[in-house]
Amino acid sequence: MFVIGLTGGIGTGKTHVSRLLEGLGAAIVNADLLGHEVYAPQSEGWRAVVDAFGDGIVADNCEIDRRALGGIVFSDPDALEQLNAIMHPRIYALAGQRLNSLAEQGGKNAVIEAAMLNEAKWPPLEDEVWVTVSTE
Numbered sequence: 001m002f003v004i005g006l007t008g009g010i011g012t013g014k015t016h017v018s019r020l021l022e023g024l025g026a027a028i029v030n031a032d033l034l035g036h037e038v039y040a041p042q043s044e045g046w047r048a049v050v051d052a053f054g055d056g057i058v059a060d061n062c063e064i065d066r067r068a069l070g071g072i073v074f075s076d077p078d079a080l081e082q083l084n085a086i087m088h089p090r091i092y093a094l095a096g097q098r099l100n101s102l103a104e105q106g107g108k109n110a111v112i113e114a115a116m117l118n119e120a121k122w123p124p125l126e127d128e129v130w131v132t133v134s135t136e
Contacts (some may be wrong), residue, residue: 001103005126007117012132018113029098031114038090039064088120
């Protein structure tokens with residue numbers, strides 16, 4: 001299976017490009033959605049994030065309060081590094097599982113849509129990296 005790693009900054013059109021590729025038959029693996037799976041309430045990833053940042057980041061419905069967590073990690077580079085150390089390996093593992101499953105099902109092409117593809121320093125899952133840019 002041929003895998004494209006699709007990356008780029010916020011608002012540069014990653015989702016638009018992935019939808020175009022999906023329309024051409026590619027399966028999409030979205031790292032943001034995998035991240036939500038990683039910290040689903042009461043999951044192992046959720047527990048790791050709560051253990052690292054405290055119960056104050058847990059909303060009444062037991063989900064991670066992304067605003068509260070963002071307030072911590074975006075004001076402290078060490079905290080952001082700690083969060084990334086928790087999340088990135090788990091997202092990578094899920095992405096690999098999804099790609100393996102797609103390949104086993106006979107998938108021919110897939111796209112990993114990940115804003116932090118290069119920054120995460122994952123061992124390559126993709127055959128080629130595409131970067132979206134916007135001048136607007």
